[in-house]
Amino acid sequence: EVQLMxxxxxLVQPGGSLRLSCAASGFAFGSYAMSWVRQAPGRGLExxxxxxxxxxxxxxxxxxxxxxxxxxxxxxxxxxxxxKSLRGEDTAVYYCAKEPSSYCSSTHCSHWFDPWGQGTLVTxxx
Amino acid sequence: QSVLTQPPSASGTPGQRVxxxxxxxxxxxxxxxxxxxxxxxxxxxxxxxxxxxQRPSGVPDRFSGSKSGTSAxxxxxxxxxxxxxxxxxxxWDDILNGYVFGTGTEVTVL
Numbered sequence: 001e002v003q004l005m006x007x008x009x010x011l012v013q014p015g016g017s018l019r020l021s022c023a024a025s026g027f028a029f030g031s032y033a034m035s036w037v038r039q040a041p042g043r044g045l046e047x048x049x050x051x052x053x054x055x056x057x058x059x060x061x062x063x064x065x066x067x068x069x070x071x072x073x074x075x076x077x078x079x080x081x082x083x084k085s086l087r088g089e090d091t092a093v094y095y096c097a098k099e100p101s102s103y104c105s106s107t108h109c110s111h112w113f114d115p116w117g118q119g120t121l122v123t124x125x126x
Numbered sequence: 127q128s129v130l131t132q133p134p135s136a137s138g139t140p141g142q143r144v145x146x147x148x149x150x151x152x153x154x155x156x157x158x159x160x161x162x163x164x165x166x167x168x169x170x171x172x173x174x175x176x177x178x179x180q181r182p183s184g185v186p187d188r189f190s191g192s193k194s195g196t197s198a199x200x201x202x203x204x205x206x207x208x209x210x211x212x213x214x215x216x217x218w219d220d221i222l223n224g225y226v227f228g229t230g231t232e233v234t235v236l
Contacts, residue, residue, distance in 0.1 A: 035225065037227075044128060044212075044214065044227060044228075044229055044230040045163070045165075045171065045214050045216075045227040045230070046227065047216075047225035047226065047227060050225065059223055060224070061222075061224055062222070095170055095171070100176075101176065101177070104218070107157075108157055108158045108159060109157070109158040109218035110158065110159045110176075110177055111161075111218045111225055112161040112173060112176040112177070112216075113171075113173060114172075114173040114176070114182060115170075115172070116170040116171055116172070117170065118170055119170055
């Protein structure tokens with residue numbers, strides 16, 4: 001069974017840093033791209049970042065570019081999100097998700113997420 | 127902030143058919159495949175439809191997806207009480223070079 005388990009969330013002051021982890025099991029971790037998605041309290045879903053299976057390619061939402069870094073350790077089956085210069089608007093539940101399909105052909109791109117972890121709450125407040 | 131627009135709410139009685147729309151642009155829905163996620167209260171999202179009209183194993187065939195131009199739709203036929211949830215469309219955006227979600231639609235079973 002594929003399982004994703006996030007950890008590392010908590011309360012942090014504005015301007016602070018935090019590193020989230022996502023432990024994966026039940027599949028060939030290094031063969032799949034992964035993403036982080038967040039959801040502010042009472043709000044909708046917002047994609048945060050993507051990393052390819054090898055870790056060579058990364059993408060970020062404009063809202064976190066330059067402040068967050070996505071990485072992975074395929075030997076440990078673990079995905080990371082290093083967050084710095086945190087702001088109140090970064091307060092959210094952060095989910096990691098496996099991308100069963102992740103490609104762009106000459107005609108279209110296909111990315112989707114399944115499964116998702118249970119999420120970890122990050123609260124940015126003084 | 128979301129680039130994909132959905133109606134905030136939809137409702138129906140048990141057994142009815144409900145359709146949720148998702149409006150985008152040529153850089154996302156117009157070019158790329160569309161996905162739909164269901165989020166039950168207090169839980170993580172779950173994929174309902176991927177690659178515009180494909181259902182993962184375990185998803186009832188009451189759920190179906192389609193796309194026309196820069197808009198997509200999710201149809202729920204034979205609405206059931208357990209379908210009460212938030213539904214999000216999503217697609218890759220070629221201009222943003224990122225994944226975009228819809229604004230979300232809350233489905234209520236009357």
